[in-house]
Amino acid sequence: METKELILTESLDMFINHGFKSVTMDEIANKMGMSKKTLYTHYKNKSELVAATSLHMCHHICNGVEKISTCEDRNPIEELYEIKSYVMRELKGDNTSSIYQLQKYYPEIHKLVNKQMYDFMDNCIYRNVERGIELGLYRDNIDKTFVARMYFIGIQGIKDISIFPVDQFPQDKLYDQYLEYHLRGIVTPTGRKILNQLTQSNHD
Numbered sequence: 001m002e003t004k005e006l007i008l009t010e011s012l013d014m015f016i017n018h019g020f021k022s023v024t025m026d027e028i029a030n031k032m033g034m035s036k037k038t039l040y041t042h043y044k045n046k047s048e049l050v051a052a053t054s055l056h057m058c059h060h061i062c063n064g065v066e067k068i069s070t071c072e073d074r075n076p077i078e079e080l081y082e083i084k085s086y087v088m089r090e091l092k093g094d095n096t097s098s099i100y101q102l103q104k105y106y107p108e109i110h111k112l113v114n115k116q117m118y119d120f121m122d123n124c125i126y127r128n129v130e131r132g133i134e135l136g137l138y139r140d141n142i143d144k145t146f147v148a149r150m151y152f153i154g155i156q157g158i159k160d161i162s163i164f165p166v167d168q169f170p171q172d173k174l175y176d177q178y179l180e181y182h183l184r185g186i187v188t189p190t191g192r193k194i195l196n197q198l199t200q201s202n203h204d
Helices: 003-018 025-032 036-042 046-069 076-090 096-105 107-134 144-157 171-184 189-203
Strands: none
Touching: 003 025, 003 036, 003 046, 003 096, 025 036, 025 046, 046 076, 046 107, 076 107, 076 171, 076 189, 096 107, 107 144, 144 171, 171 189
């Protein structure tokens, strides 16, 4: 792996665990065992590194979600739970403090990443809804575009720690609650049976 790519992966891990604002270029250089001067030959400033790591994270997660959503071994309800588990693993429990720091201190980068995530997830969830209707698991009288966009808005909304503080709403449980909330509004009786089994296993 080339030095620039190593910096990218190590920095991303540090940013996700400790926050985009909290981690300094000195700390990254020390972790990499290099001088800060060498680090700056690959990334001219911290903003450039934050942008590169954020977009790398976005592309990586989108690729992983795409693999899950194009695998027909799971039904659409199971697919959403698998996507949730995958994203939580990749983002170390979806550390809201790191995302919050990205939004607060690097708003333009956050806006760019958010736009890319929206474009991808809108299409991904639209396909999920479409397949759910075809399989008789989702109601056939729902507006697919509306449901896909409401899903994205909801996912973004529950990341707001001022509304859902982590000490009251642990992230993994919060995402499960949101998924159940989302799905109960669109499933058929057949889909509800699958959802009940999944939610029961999550409670167990």
